[in-house]
Amino acid sequence: MKLLRYVLVNGLFASCLYFGAYKGVSGAANIAMFIVWLSFVVSMFAPVKEVAVEISNETRPVPVCVDVGFDIAMTISMLWCGWVVSAIVYFIHMFLLHIGRVRGAELCKETS
Secondary structure: OHHHHHHHHHHHHHHHHHHHHHOOOHHHHHHHHHHHHHHHHHHOOOOOHHHHHHHHHOOOOOOHHHHHHHHHHHHHHHHHOOOHHHHHHHHHHHHHHHHHHHHHHHHHHHHO
């Protein structure tokens, strides 16, 4: 179920980014930007202690290299199309999630 959700959400994001940035469909671009900014706002809570422990214990539906590769590809696509601010925001989102996972793993080690 997690894999299906991952594929659907990231597929929606990638297709909206493609049609919005490369094909000029403004509605798709709006949805892509909404996903970028929503992801950023939500990831701001990742370093918080309780959230960090939760996301570090969560099993990933895909390998880390696939997840990071997808995020880097989306960031490069945004940069390529001139969406520099959105690319920076998405990169910060990736960084915050990483910090949250590392911090959560450290907190789990301390408590065990």
